[in-house]
Amino acid sequence: MNKALVMASLSACALNAAAAETPLHLRDGYARAAGLAPAELSVAAGEALFRRGGDGERQCVSCHTEDPRRKGKTRAGKLIAPLAPSANAARFTDAAKAEKWFARNCADVLGRACSAREKANLIAWLMTIN
Amino acid sequence: MKDVTKGVLVVGVVLAASAVLLPWPDARADSDRRASHLAAPTHAVFEAECGACHLAYPPGLLPAVSWTRIMAGLEQHFGENAALAPAVAADIRAYLMAHAADAQGMAWRWGEAADRAAQGAPLRITGTAWFKHEHDEIAETVWRRPAIGSPANCGACHRDAVTRGFDEHRIRIPE
Numbered sequence: 001m002n003k004a005l006v007m008a009s010l011s012a013c014a015l016n017a018a019a020a021e022t023p024l025h026l027r028d029g030y031a032r033a034a035g036l037a038p039a040e041l042s043v044a045a046g047e048a049l050f051r052r053g054g055d056g057e058r059q060c061v062s063c064h065t066e067d068p069r070r071k072g073k074t075r076a077g078k079l080i081a082p083l084a085p086s087a088n089a090a091r092f093t094d095a096a097k098a099e100k101w102f103a104r105n106c107a108d109v110l111g112r113a114c115s116a117r118e119k120a121n122l123i124a125w126l127m128t129i130n
Numbered sequence: 131m132k133d134v135t136k137g138v139l140v141v142g143v144v145l146a147a148s149a150v151l152l153p154w155p156d157a158r159a160d161s162d163r164r165a166s167h168l169a170a171p172t173h174a175v176f177e178a179e180c181g182a183c184h185l186a187y188p189p190g191l192l193p194a195v196s197w198t199r200i201m202a203g204l205e206q207h208f209g210e211n212a213a214l215a216p217a218v219a220a221d222i223r224a225y226l227m228a229h230a231a232d233a234q235g236m237a238w239r240w241g242e243a244a245d246r247a248a249q250g251a252p253l254r255i256t257g258t259a260w261f262k263h264e265h266d267e268i269a270e271t272v273w274r275r276p277a278i279g280s281p282a283n284c285g286a287c288h289r290d291a292v293t294r295g296f297d298e299h300r301i302r303i304p305e
Binding site for chain 2: 074075076077078100103104105107108
């Protein structure tokens, strides 16, 4: 999916939200970019990407841990705040930040970009965790 | 009054004694200079972007040639992708250039001119002769302790690293 389109729909979302962006807006923005209705998203696929993305030392869970409510750690020992919005209110409140980290982490771990559908599924799954 | 006079006397004696026992003025000038250079002005974009995966290292710990190399290779940055939008990268690069070791007259950190030439443009602070010298008492097994993990994890031992404080009295090496 075309990146400009994703950013355009994400920022349209931001305009609607007026103040800060929310996980819901980001999720729906990615879903729209993938041509999906929110109801068509797969929480299970989002979880699978997170738990099984990558291999060896290169996995989502090696930095973020198995539990998205917990703090993770980078290779250089810095703590990473939890990925689940329920455990970290700052999560998915900045579309540009989410895009930047999806781009970096998907390239590092999967060796390719994540699709808009994968991003929407991941956020959908993280939103179900309390 | 009497107590004050006594206090002044005690301080005087201690100062006189330390002047004899320690190379005091030099030592102090050096560490003051070090502290003020490390504490060069901070920069919000640099702190946020370059502080996401590790400490936003004080720019004064590497020369401008090193920062130029680092900023030119962010897509493959020590095995990770740390790419930035061009405008953000340019902003950070300008900050690093203005506060790099050499921009601050910190050539002393790099030893004699010949040593500096031999070091070229190191990509790692922890790879410099200066760093190795300051940390020569730390055994290889200590660096690998789980609570430390890497010499680049300055904050594991330097408790004020985030505010660029590296005072030797504020160090605690985790077990």
